[in-house]
Amino acid sequence: MLIDVGFVAANTSRTRAYLAALERHDLLPTWTLLLDDESPAAMPGQAGSAVVRSSSPDHRAQCWSEVDFDPNAPLEPWIQRLGLDYSVAGSRNINAAAVVDLIARSEPSVFIYSGYGGALLRNDVLETGKKFLHVHGGYLPDYKGSTTNYYSLLSEGMLGASALFLTAEIDSGPVLARRRFPPPAERTEIDHIYDASARAHVLVDTLSAYRERGEWRFELADNRGGTTYYIIHPVLKHLAILGNASVS
Amino acid sequence: MNYPYSANNRLHEPHAYMYSPYGGEAFVQSYVADRIERLLRLSASTGTDCTAAEARAHAVLHRLLGVEDGFPISRLAVSLSTLDVSEEFVGQVVFPATFPNVEPVKTVALLDALLNSFLDYSPESGDGSTALQWLERLLQRFEVSKKLRARYLPGFRKGEGADDDVGLYQQFALVLALAYAHRQELQYLSALLKVNDLLLSLPIAAHAECGGGHALVLAIAVEMHAVRRLAQQQGVSLNVD
Numbered sequence: 001m002l003i004d005v006g007f008v009a010a011n012t013s014r015t016r017a018y019l020a021a022l023e024r025h026d027l028l029p030t031w032t033l034l035l036d037d038e039s040p041a042a043m044p045g046q047a048g049s050a051v052v053r054s055s056s057p058d059h060r061a062q063c064w065s066e067v068d069f070d071p072n073a074p075l076e077p078w079i080q081r082l083g084l085d086y087s088v089a090g091s092r093n094i095n096a097a098a099v100v101d102l103i104a105r106s107e108p109s110v111f112i113y114s115g116y117g118g119a120l121l122r123n124d125v126l127e128t129g130k131k132f133l134h135v136h137g138g139y140l141p142d143y144k145g146s147t148t149n150y151y152s153l154l155s156e157g158m159l160g161a162s163a164l165f166l167t168a169e170i171d172s173g174p175v176l177a178r179r180r181f182p183p184p185a186e187r188t189e190i191d192h193i194y195d196a197s198a199r200a201h202v203l204v205d206t207l208s209a210y211r212e213r214g215e216w217r218f219e220l221a222d223n224r225g226g227t228t229y230y231i232i233h234p235v236l237k238h239l240a241i242l243g244n245a246s247v248s
Numbered sequence: 249m250n251y252p253y254s255a256n257n258r259l260h261e262p263h264a265y266m267y268s269p270y271g272g273e274a275f276v277q278s279y280v281a282d283r284i285e286r287l288l289r290l291s292a293s294t295g296t297d298c299t300a301a302e303a304r305a306h307a308v309l310h311r312l313l314g315v316e317d318g319f320p321i322s323r324l325a326v327s328l329s330t331l332d333v334s335e336e337f338v339g340q341v342v343f344p345a346t347f348p349n350v351e352p353v354k355t356v357a358l359l360d361a362l363l364n365s366f367l368d369y370s371p372e373s374g375d376g377s378t379a380l381q382w383l384e385r386l387l388q389r390f391e392v393s394k395k396l397r398a399r400y401l402p403g404f405r406k407g408e409g410a411d412d413d414v415g416l417y418q419q420f421a422l423v424l425a426l427a428y429a430h431r432q433e434l435q436y437l438s439a440l441l442k443v444n445d446l447l448l449s450l451p452i453a454a455h456a457e458c459g460g461g462h463a464l465v466l467a468i469a470v471e472m473h474a475v476r477r478l479a480q481q482q483g484v485s486l487n488v489d
Contacts, residue, residue, distance in 0.1 A: 044266055117266065151434050154478065188270050227433070228384075230391035233441035234253065234268035235475060236434065238276050243482030 002207060006108030007032040008115065008132070010092065012045035013071035015114040016078075017196035018203060020069035022112075023082060027207045030108055032079060032086035035094060035115065043092060044117030047071040047192045058185050058194075066200035067184075071192050095122045104128040110216075112203065113166065118146075121166055132166040133206065134173075135199035139180055140164065141226030144171035149195055150232045153240040157183060159190070161198040163206040164223065165216075171228075175220035177206045187241040249274045251282035258446040259412050262394035265442065273485070280472070280488050284323050286448040287468050291327040293452050294461030301339060302462045303332035304367050305422055309466060312429040313473055320469040321476060322489045327465050339364030343378050348385065348404045355396055355407075358382060359419040366426035383427055386420070387439050394442070396420060415458040417447055421467035429470055437478075440471050 007022075007029035009015045022028050058064040079086050089099050094115055103111070103125065113121075113132040121132060138148030139160025149159040162178035164171070179202050184194040210216055232240075249271055253263055271278070298306075310333065313319035320328050341364045344353050365379035385404050390396055396416045397407025424440040427433070447455075447464050455461045472488055479486040 154434060154482065191267060227435065228388070229435050230387075230438065231265045232434075233265060233438040233445075235276060235279050235441055236438055236478070237268060238270070238272075239475070239478055239482050239484055241270060242273060242276070242484045 001026075001028045001030060002211060003030065004108050004110060005029050005133075005207070005210075006106060006111045008035060008094065008103070008111050008113050009033065009075070010035040010045065010114055010116045010119075011043065011075060012114065012116060013047040013192040014045060014196040014199060015075065016071055016073055017066060017069050017193075017200040018112065018114050019075070019078060021066045021200035021204050022207075024066070025204050025208065027204065027211070028082060028084060029112060030085065031106055032084050033099075033102060033106070033111075034075060034079070034086060034088045035092050035099070036075075036088060037090050037092055039092070061182075063179075063181050063201070064184065064194070064197055066204065067193060067197040069197070069200075071196070092116060094119055095125060097124075100124045100128060103130060106130075112207075120170065123168065126166065126168060133163060133176070133203075134166050135161055135163045135203050135206075136171050137161055137195045137199055138171075138229075139178055140171060140175050140220065141223050143229060144226050145229040147232040147237070148229050149190060149198070150237050150240040151229050153183060153187075153190075154236065154243070159183070159194065159198050161195075161202040163202050171226075172223050174218045175223050176216060177202050177209065177219050179205070187243075190241070249278040251275070251278040253442075253445040254282060254286060254449040256449060257451075258394070258449040263442075263445070264394075276479070276484070276486060279475075280486070283444075283448070283468060283472060287324065287327065287465065290448070290452055290455060290461060291330075291465060293456060294465070297459075298332045298462045299459075300334065300337035301363060301367070302422075302466065303334040304337035305363070305426060305463070305466055306331050307333045307335045308367055308426065309429055309470060313470070317473075318476070319473045321472050324465070324469045324472065328469055331462050331465065337367070339367065341365045341368075341375050341379075343382055347378070347381055348402070349400070350402050352402065352408075353400045353404065355386075355398055355400065355416055356413075356419075358386065358400075359416060359423060362386070362423045363419060363426070366423060366430065369426070369430050371431075380427075383423065383436075387424075387435070390420070390443070391439060394446070413458070414447070414450060414454050417443055418455075418458070418461075418463045418467075421447060422463040425467040425470035428474060437471070437474050440467065441475075444468055444471055 110131045140162040159181040163176040164173040167173040395411040398409025421443045428436040
């Protein structure tokens with residue numbers, strides 16, 4: 001178990017990728033806050049109906065070591081099975097006053113952050129004094145913003161993931177670790193499987209290094225510059241999925 | 249398979265494009281078919297008069313994308329052949345005095361400056377980098393709200409005024425087309441696809457009322473040329489001709 005590291009966890013496929021990776025590598029958090037409520041409404045980042053998993057050669061590749069997880073496994077029973085200390089927020093909104101209060105009064109000084117798609121942390125959360133460790137789905141600083149792995153797949157034939165501490169400026173906080181990944185065998189599963197596994201891989205790298213060193217070190221302290229991308233248009237997303245270009 | 253992104257009036261029902269479903273090659277072909285059908289219908293009702301700026305844009309795009317590079321795709325060649333081609337127009341480039349602005353900015357004036365800048369764009373010029381700065385800011389506003397407002401307040405975060413001036417979207421599409429033709433940056437192409445989805449989702453009368461149909465023809469021609477080229481680079485078989 002990690003000392004002084006908590007987990008803010010939305011009910012998404014990415015949270016499940018993280019939890020599977022944390023369990024696999026014994027990097028479990030001291031306290032988890034589930035960002036969920038009773039509403040049945042679907043949220044961005046949820047896999048919806050079960051994602052069809054194909055048996056893939058990627059399962060044997062080291063870079064895809066975190067690809068084996070169930071994107072729809074029920075979260076609370078899983079957390080209970082692991083014996084983790086946790087609370088359910090009663091809200092899906094990271095910026096809700098009650099959620100901010102729970103975080104502010106909690107013990108950990110660093111939180112692994114796995115939120116709902118499109119949700120940005122506002123000043124109230126950032127000013128609790130906690131650090132929020134987020135893994136961006138893209139190689140920083142070149143690919144900031146949204147759905148960046150599809151853009152990098154089209155431009156450079158690769159995916160990326162970068163761990164950083166969140167600041168007020170999107171994707172511009174200091175980078176702890178970052179990594180490039182080759183195109184996966186099943187590009188139709190990027191949204192809920194491969195993007196999440198790439199992030200989980202870099203999360204494991206970051207937390208393992210922290211546990212070994214006892215401190216956070218930065219691969220790229222000055223993360224300014226780069227290009228900000230917005231949600232990719234479906235036509236371009238299809239070209240990235242259908243394409244076969246890869247880094248030579 | 250139907251192409252859904254222009255099926256409903258996107259001024260009334262903006263699309264967020266989040267976690268878009270996968271539809272395979274059939275989806276991409278449906279996009280091609282939908283674009284051609286809607287554009288040909290629109291072109292049939294567009295007058296023959298073309299502004300000097302549009303004629304200049306046509307010339308610039310031909311020069312940048314080159315007949316040898318297959319611009320325009322053959323199914324749009326007839327629609328483009330009715331547009332004038334001329335290098336004569338030189339417009340004024342007047343951006344707000346500061347970035348970000350300390351006074352309200354009229355969007356039509358900003359788009360004029362952007363269009364005129366990209367008609368004579370050079371990456372080394374001061375005007376060129378200013379244009380990119382302002383384009384990035386306007387693109388951010390559009391991407392966040394899927395709308396263009398008549399004015400933007402100091403700081404260029406909050407907009408005010410009408411958001412249904414079709415002429416603004418037509419001009420924005422042409423600006424994005426020129427920016428992409430110059431710089432080949434995918435965020436411009438992605439935004440161009442969204443703006444063209446919106447424009448083609450509108451009733452034909454909405455275009456006739458404000459003119460500018462030729463700007464949209466040029467913007468679509470650049471978009472489809474770019475998509476075909478990208479598909480070729482990715483090894484994706486795509487029939488656009």
